[in-house]
Amino acid sequence: MAEKPDVKALVETMPDLDSRKDKKGKVHTTGKLTGPKWPDAEKVYEAILDGGREAVAAVVDLLEPIDDGRDYKARYVLAGLAAFVCRDGREKHRAVYDEALASRLGGDRPKPVRAFLLRQLQTAGDKSAVAAAGKLLLDEDLCEPAAQALVAIDPKAAGEALRRALPRADGPRRLTIVQGLGVVADAASARALREALGDADREVRIAAGWSLARLGEDGSVEALMKAADAKDRWERIQAARACLLLAEKLRAAGKGTEAARLYKHLRDTRRDESERYLREAAERALAPST
Amino acid sequence: MTKRGLTTTRRRFLKGTAAAAATVTIVPAHVLGGPGKTPPSETFGGALIGCGGRGGGTFNDLKRRHKLNVRRLASCDVKFVGKADNKKVYTDFRRVLERKDIDIVAIATPPHWHALISIAAMAAGKDVLCEKPMTRFIAEGRAVADAARRYGRIFQIGTYGRFGMSRNDKNRMTRKIMTSGLLKPCEAAYVRRGGFKVKMWSGRVNVAPAPVPKNLDWDLYCGPSPLKPFHPPRHGGTHRWYWDYEGGGLGDMGQHHLDPLTWLFGKDGTAPVEVEASAPPAHPEVAGMWAWVKLRYADGFTFVLESGEWGQPGGTTSRGVKLEDLDEAGRQKLKAMPDPEPLVGFGEAVRTRKQPGGDAEAAHRTACIMHLANIAIRTGRKIRFDPVAEQIVGDPEANRLVNPPMRAPWHL
Numbered sequence: 001m002a003e004k005p006d007v008k009a010l011v012e013t014m015p016d017l018d019s020r021k022d023k024k025g026k027v028h029t030t031g032k033l034t035g036p037k038w039p040d041a042e043k044v045y046e047a048i049l050d051g052g053r054e055a056v057a058a059v060v061d062l063l064e065p066i067d068d069g070r071d072y073k074a075r076y077v078l079a080g081l082a083a084f085v086c087r088d089g090r091e092k093h094r095a096v097y098d099e100a101l102a103s104r105l106g107g108d109r110p111k112p113v114r115a116f117l118l119r120q121l122q123t124a125g126d127k128s129a130v131a132a133a134g135k136l137l138l139d140e141d142l143c144e145p146a147a148q149a150l151v152a153i154d155p156k157a158a159g160e161a162l163r164r165a166l167p168r169a170d171g172p173r174r175l176t177i178v179q180g181l182g183v184v185a186d187a188a189s190a191r192a193l194r195e196a197l198g199d200a201d202r203e204v205r206i207a208a209g210w211s212l213a214r215l216g217e218d219g220s221v222e223a224l225m226k227a228a229d230a231k232d233r234w235e236r237i238q239a240a241r242a243c244l245l246l247a248e249k250l251r252a253a254g255k256g257t258e259a260a261r262l263y264k265h266l267r268d269t270r271r272d273e274s275e276r277y278l279r280e281a282a283e284r285a286l287a288p289s290t
Numbered sequence: 291m292t293k294r295g296l297t298t299t300r301r302r303f304l305k306g307t308a309a310a311a312a313t314v315t316i317v318p319a320h321v322l323g324g325p326g327k328t329p330p331s332e333t334f335g336g337a338l339i340g341c342g343g344r345g346g347g348t349f350n351d352l353k354r355r356h357k358l359n360v361r362r363l364a365s366c367d368v369k370f371v372g373k374a375d376n377k378k379v380y381t382d383f384r385r386v387l388e389r390k391d392i393d394i395v396a397i398a399t400p401p402h403w404h405a406l407i408s409i410a411a412m413a414a415g416k417d418v419l420c421e422k423p424m425t426r427f428i429a430e431g432r433a434v435a436d437a438a439r440r441y442g443r444i445f446q447i448g449t450y451g452r453f454g455m456s457r458n459d460k461n462r463m464t465r466k467i468m469t470s471g472l473l474k475p476c477e478a479a480y481v482r483r484g485g486f487k488v489k490m491w492s493g494r495v496n497v498a499p500a501p502v503p504k505n506l507d508w509d510l511y512c513g514p515s516p517l518k519p520f521h522p523p524r525h526g527g528t529h530r531w532y533w534d535y536e537g538g539g540l541g542d543m544g545q546h547h548l549d550p551l552t553w554l555f556g557k558d559g560t561a562p563v564e565v566e567a568s569a570p571p572a573h574p575e576v577a578g579m580w581a582w583v584k585l586r587y588a589d590g591f592t593f594v595l596e597s598g599e600w601g602q603p604g605g606t607t608s609r610g611v612k613l614e615d616l617d618e619a620g621r622q623k624l625k626a627m628p629d630p631e632p633l634v635g636f637g638e639a640v641r642t643r644k645q646p647g648g649d650a651e652a653a654h655r656t657a658c659i660m661h662l663a664n665i666a667i668r669t670g671r672k673i674r675f676d677p678v679a680e681q682i683v684g685d686p687e688a689n690r691l692v693n694p695p696m697r698a699p700w701h702l
Contacts (some may be wrong), residue, residue, distance in 0.1 A: 029496075031494030032489075041570070067518075068496070069497060076495070079571070083572070083671075084571075120574070122694075144517070144697055147695070148695040148697075151695050180698075183695055207698060234384050275415070277443070281441050
């Protein structure tokens, strides 16, 4: 049986913080870190990864609840591992890394630590991390890093997880999820997003409009035209933007007639002098190409 | 121009309505009196968003450098909590952009806000002068360029080296050769050594969190970037240390050094296809040291950036471009081609609606160089990039850094 690596000792081999000498020869730390050369770092990473999931988890267990520099070596190693396991031929090591981090996302581990782990999974996570990250979508503090990790790792799986969470989400979590559905252009969320155009929260309405534009469906033309008639000036500007974004997508998909409806709506409703630029943008888009 | 011939297509006479929130009325010349008065079509309402170290200088460039008659009607910064009146002083840029009397916005926030505020400003009908670096990541630049085109707005990046570069005949010949498509293969290379402030902007990793200052809206400061505990260096000039807001010395100085060169070598419509870096493994929060980055374009041209502050040089020598690099037939073809057009300044662009030199597309292509360099440093891998699709090829994990998700409600 392979010997378990001394993870703490391996992490400690990372360089100390940079230092400088003052005029009297006294050494001061600068607080900056010049890391090792890659070949030296790779030896450490290999040794940890060869120790399996438990060895990587042991690095995680070295993290302090607050990022105040005491655990800079452990954080540095975890980030270096994330880059290392994404190399070609490192699939087995990547599975070890992802499983170890995913295993540490639950429980009562401090949230700042779990947020840090989610960001490393955003770099190196694969499908194995989706379930664990998905469970955090309704957490007040971890919804955002979880959503960001999910959309980076696997847009399709992220769409499913976000869609499932949406009915139970409120407040900032609802906003994050509505926007996340747009990031991954989750077509199955179209109806839910159209409903969100009527949300009490202005930011949710704006996010829903943007997300629907990202989906690029002609079924949303009517809804976005209506949203573009908002009275609130910021919302009106953003809703017009959603109309233009959707129109561009529709045109690119060969649905020029539907795109033209959006442009005509903006042309016809932006009559105030302050909105002339939008009218002109719509007119340019409607002009026949020569 | 007669009184009746005056037009106010963009510079408008304001009505003092409650919805306008403006306290200044721009009065047309026909009210003030004729000769010697600036006509209203030449008078602009301006706003400064980001009032830190570079803010005043950026706004003053509108007048000093770009010769625009602009009045600062609004100043906005997330550190104005407690003194914002939402009439002249703001913490929330959205309130500024809602104003109908603002025509031009100068943006001098930290870079993680540059793209979003630029896009929002153009979506609100404003022209934009934006401090460098243009963006924090690649997809932002494309979104800004698209917005400028979509709304018919003028965007200018706040670095001007390409203007000086373009006034030199030898440089104009270099650009002409490089953009002609006649130089095959291209063996030119340019090595930029030093000037990236690498050590200065490599970050400290042992900073303890602290209470958020009472005058700072920390949530709005973080904006699209992750909301993390407040560490004092994250705000103020040392924001440059952090991947969340900038990207070290490459982020800070790259656009200055590289923008004239992308003009010179005709690379302001494309991006490198292969990028390799020599650097230690990157820290997850802060930029660190690096030795060199090599960026090769599809035509063979190569930029090499050397920090001069760590590690060994890249081993490449600069090699310029000469007319003699073309054969006789090529030289004849080149002669028949038009010379590079003079670059249009921001002031002229605003007045005439011509695209300025340093427009969004050109600035984005320059910023791509810095971002690809940082991606190669952060991943520790050689990167291949498709400059048309603007995606990293064959490395989906590295590609996650091309368009990382933003914190809601912020999005491109």
